[in-house]
Amino acid sequence: MATGELSAVAVLTLALLHEQPMHPYQLHQALVERGDTRLVRVSPGAVYHGVERLERDGLVEVVGTDRDGRRPERTTYRLTDAGRTAFSRRLTSFLGDDHPSYPLFSVGVAEATELPATEVATQLRRRRDREEARRVDLEARHRMALDSGLPRRYALDVEHDLALMATEITWLDATIAEIERGDLDWDSPFPTDYKARIAAARAAAAQAAQPRTAQRTRPAERPRTKDHS
Numbered sequence: 001m002a003t004g005e006l007s008a009v010a011v012l013t014l015a016l017l018h019e020q021p022m023h024p025y026q027l028h029q030a031l032v033e034r035g036d037t038r039l040v041r042v043s044p045g046a047v048y049h050g051v052e053r054l055e056r057d058g059l060v061e062v063v064g065t066d067r068d069g070r071r072p073e074r075t076t077y078r079l080t081d082a083g084r085t086a087f088s089r090r091l092t093s094f095l096g097d098d099h100p101s102y103p104l105f106s107v108g109v110a111e112a113t114e115l116p117a118t119e120v121a122t123q124l125r126r127r128r129d130r131e132e133a134r135r136v137d138l139e140a141r142h143r144m145a146l147d148s149g150l151p152r153r154y155a156l157d158v159e160h161d162l163a164l165m166a167t168e169i170t171w172l173d174a175t176i177a178e179i180e181r182g183d184l185d186w187d188s189p190f191p192t193d194y195k196a197r198i199a200a201a202r203a204a205a206a207q208a209a210q211p212r213t214a215q216r217t218r219p220a221e222r223p224r225t226k227d228h229s
Contacts, residue, residue, distance in 0.1 A: 006090040008040045009050050014059065014079060014087040021063045021078035024048045035141065039157070051077055059083035117186035121179045128172040135165040 006014075016022060016030050028047040031037060054060045060077040067073045079087075093099075105127070112120045142158045152159075178184050 017079040021076045023074040023076045
């Protein structure tokens with residue numbers, strides 16, 4: 001497998017196997033208990049199939065199997081050297097490379113003017129209240145984890161999410177207020193001269209970006225000295 005093809009679930013799985021060998025059921029339970037389901041969609045089936053693929057690609061290997069009572073036999077896996085390398089490369093990419101996302105909310109905001117202002121404000125308020133509830137819950141769990149002794153470096157992802165949520169809620173509050181006050185002139189017609197103005201601005205920017213031909217100036221003549229002979 002090319003390291004660039006490792007999914008987010010695969011990276012989370014390999015991260016857990018850095019700690020100790022586990023079977024797929026343990027992996028799924030650990031992902032749920034650690035709250036990683038807020039980062040990716042995780043189901044038992046996705047974890048089982050993901051581990052099977054990691055094994056086929058040589059990134060994990062079987063340690064052994066065991067059976068607990070009447071439960072189905074469970075296979076335990078551990079990380080291989082190839083798995084450590086692939087994990088490190090992909091995690092590095094996650095941190096530093098550009099991975100564009102295309103959230104549906106942005107599409108909704110882009111086309112919101114096709115709906116009445118009251119409907120847009122209602123839907124934005126629904127979103128705002130839901131995000132605030134999530135933020136409060138996540139902040140409480142984050143504080144409990146830190147108070148229980150979790151080093152802050154293990155919760156940087158939560159801090160990042162909380163910061164993004166707070167920023168979005170602030171924007172939603174301001175935008176809802178503007179719509180409800182009528183500040184955005186929601187029902188005003190689209191400016192007829194906009195296309196001409198933007199075309200002119202782009203032409204001017206393109207013209208300004210063109211390299212200017214360096215003007216060659218004639219070097220100044222040296223003053224002639226008088227012949228005193």
